[in-house]
Amino acid sequence: MxxxxxxxxxxxxxxxxxxxxxxxxxxxxxxxxxxxxxxxxxxxxxxxxxxxxxxxxxxxxxxxxxxxxxxxxxxxxxxxxxxxxxxxxxxxxxxxxxxxxxxxxxxxxxxxxxxxxxxxxxxxxxxxxxxxxxxxxxxxxxxxxxxxxxxxxxxxxxxxxxxxxxxxxxxxxxxxxxxxxxxxxxxxxxxxxxxxxxxxxxxxxxxxxxxxxxxxxxxxxxxxxxxYSPLKVFLPISLFFFASAVAYYLFTFMTTGRFTNFGALLAVTSVLVFLIGLVSEQITQMLYASNRSEE
Structure with missing residues (x-):
């Protein structure tokens, strides 16, 4: 070389x-x-x-x-x-x-x-x-x-x-x-x-x-x-919402003895953000596979 x-x-x-x-x-x-x-x-x-x-x-x-x-x-x-x-x-x-x-x-x-x-x-x-x-x-x-x-x-x-x-x-x-x-x-x-x-x-x-x-x-x-790396962005956001949901649930359970709608919303948001990141990651992989096949 x-x-x-x-x-x-x-x-x-x-x-x-x-x-x-x-x-x-x-x-x-x-x-x-x-x-x-x-x-x-x-x-x-x-x-x-x-x-x-x-x-x-x-x-x-x-x-x-x-x-x-x-x-x-x-x-x-x-x-x-x-x-x-x-x-x-x-x-x-x-x-x-x-x-x-x-x-x-x-x-x-x-x-x-x-x-x-x-x-x-x-x-x-x-x-x-x-x-x-x-x-x-x-x-x-x-x-x-x-x-x-x-x-x-x-x-x-x-x-x-x-x-x-x-x-x-x-x-x-x-x-x-x-x-x-x-x-x-x-x-x-x-x-x-x-x-x-x-x-x-x-x-x-x-x-x-x-x-x-x-x-x-x-x-x-x-x-x-x-x-190029969707899960690196979406996963921390998902974990943040999940941690918030758990913390809010513990707070409301200790103070009111029940699970509120807002806690459920945080939990559902966590799952949705994770799934969006997972789908985005799969699309990225397919994009690269398509680019390589054209070379």
């Missing part, structure tokens, strides 16, 4: 919206270090000269007539990519092109998805770091494996496997969340390598809002959890 993946074997996809200043520096650096890589920039409805800068730098440009979102840009880029491996990185200059070597080396070891895991010093703020840690813990619980950085957009993967999940990926900023959890739950091999992220270049700004998109990240974690 090779020690790394040569640049003739991978495409580099960069979603960009009004990132012309950063791309003037980033694209030449990518071309110099990986002269044979296929570089694809998805211009997500920019109103500056992003597309012209990319074409002048020799990159393939996929243009959206209006802004569809970061996830939609990634999907367009992956569909356009012609190489067996794809690297996704931000177009704002935060990611170091040299770190692609780390991802490629891990992919060459047999991993299907490798994510660049940011250290504490690479987070934009303490609140952003704390939020990401919460997401990592919840995602680790949902997939049963340690997730070191759920929201990092710097990653390399096998294009064929990633395309299996394109229909699941949201068009917004949470495609890393969904794709990472999907790879884990599908049984593919996921690895993490430490990276440092630079500050955004002048003229580039984040399109993520902590509280608004934080709620969306949490929703996506539970949505993907119920899609």
């Amino acid at each position: 090779s020690d790394t993946i040569p640049d003739t074997e991978f495409s580099i996809v960069l979603p960009a919206k009004n990132e012309s200043l950063a791309l003037k520096t980033l694209l030449p650096a990518l071309r110099e270090r990986y002269p044979n890589a296929e570089v694809i920039v998805v211009d997500d409805g920019s109103d500056d000269d992003t597309a012209d800068v990319c074409r002048n730098a020799g990159a393939i440009v996929v243009s959206h007539p209006y802004s569809k979102g970061n996830g939609a840009a990634i999907k367009s880029g992956v569909r356009r990519a012609s190489r067996p491996y794809v690297v996704c990185m931000d177009g704002d200059g935060q990611h170091d092109p040299a770190d692609i070597d780390k991802l490629a080396a891990r992919i060459a070891q047999g991993y299907d998805l490798v994510v660049g895991a940011r250290g504490t010093g690479s987070q934009a703020s303490r609140s952003r770091w704390f939020g990401n840690q919460v997401y990592n813990v919840l995602a680790s619980w949902a997939v049963g494996q340690r997730v070191e950085d759920l929201t990092s957009g710097f990653r390399m993967f096998r294009a064929k496997l990633f395309r299996e999940f394109l229909h699941l990926l949201p068009n917004g900023f949470s495609y890393p969340t969904t794709s990472t959890m999907a790879f884990f739950r599908a049984g593919y091999t996921v690895g993490f390598v430490p990276i440092e992220v630079a500050k955004r270049q002048k003229g580039s700004k984040s399109h993520i809002r902590l509280f608004r998109d934080g709620a969306r990240f949490l929703l996506i974690i539970f949505r993907v959890g119920t899609l």
